[in-house]
Amino acid sequence: MPKIRISDWPFYSPADLARREGSIAAAKLMANAAFTAPKSGGVPHIECDIVYGQEEQEEIARKVEELSLVNPRTKHWKAVFRSEAVMAREADCILFIGNTHAGDMLFDVDCGLCGGSEGCSYVYNRKVSKYGHIDAFESKAAHPERLVNGPLCSQWVNDLGIAVGSTVYLAQRLLVDARPMMSIGMAGQKLGYCPNSEIVVAVAVASLAKNPFVDILPDYHYLHLNKVLKKTRKDYSIARMVHWFDYRKWYPKDAGKEE
């Protein structure tokens, strides 16, 4: 009889990969939820990438670690990024959700969110623009050092939040664990995911016995499961070695017992 064996251990075993497929299927539905989420004027402005696999997630995690160093004077920044890099590795998959309009196709209602009474000109005047349109490339080239190339159309950013909220809400209904994260979103964007978006949020998804995105320890990058396992494997090898014992010739006696 054909069967699908599903297990969460060992990581990346065939049974674990089968389990991850469920999370990936959930992430695909979550992406759909981002598309059906309410939007200002019903305008389509969302793009998604789903990324999974040991190498792919390792690359993202390393980028998050790299970004952990960009704000040395900001309290918590490094700790958050280092912890969330671990989560990028431990997730079953990562759903990136970006807004394709916030940077160069404003909502144009002069609402005031981005800059108050200046209305939309707040953004047009601070970016390279002509004919009421923004040149995304030159605007970005003017500030290559920025993590996010603002200012942005805040209406669309709020809409992106609604899309992210819809995906996470669906995850909750599907009983898979998920959390939206800025750090992994920024790293993914730098790596080229959601290439048409000026602002990207990552939703890490997992279906494990323990939700990998909550209840973490302080200094988690020192104390996460893989580190503990690595340490245990090291110590166990050493412990095995130092009690030299030829199992074919003798067996240790019970303490206090005569031969």
Added chain:
Amino acid sequence: MSVIDGILAANEDLLNIAKVGASAALRAPKVANSNIRVEIVTGEDLEPLVEIVGIAGETNAFVNGDYVVASKASKAGTPIVELLIGVDATVSDLAWNCGGCGFATCAEFNRYAKEHKSSGNFMLGPSCQWKLMDHGIALAYAAAAISAMGVECRLQADFGSIGLLLGHLEGCSMCIGISVGPYGESVWYNRAYSVDSFNMAEHIQFMQNTLPQLFVAFVGDGHPPFKSGPVWAKEPKYFKPMEAPEFLAKKQDAGARIGKIIEREMVKKAAKKKK
């Protein structure tokens, strides 16, 4: 055992449904640990909100659509409940220095925002984008929770911004309203309440105003005629940007009337506080 009318029963519990929406908004996950705030407006406190939406709708087709549903639902004895969800995005406590607001650092943004905090057409700015992101997530949670309970709802900036003008969620710079109810299928989408609210001539005028490129003839000669009807080529007309003093005057008049209602409501509010 008593018998309860289905329509009245469906509308009776909207307040409780809105409360569940409020819980969902406050429980929503956050990216930037923002302080999401919620208020529910019902009964006579809802009346000035709907009244102002009506005046704003005189010069705004979108807003007018919201007014038609809200006012007709009230007249039918099945009023909506308004769930307001807000955040103050004009201060960043993050120090992420991401650049999303247009400034290199959060400190620069905070300095600028302190001096230039002001209103655009209907919201306050400037804004920290991550606060607005959290606000959006909260909105989605609330709307999804309400929808999961089988109740009609819609996110609306007009109810939100007018709520702020009327003093709800004091201190918030951004507010979106979620109209909860009334009963019925797709009341905020196909909008059965809007029956006969425009004729075909008005619709054609609306299309020409909003999608002029659909009415442009051959553009190759650099001066394309406007396709006003099947015989457009015989009596050609052309698009030209123009000033619209009558429309602007109408808008200003609406603004002045809205100002008076806000003043009236503030006096009422102050009197209530005194009591």
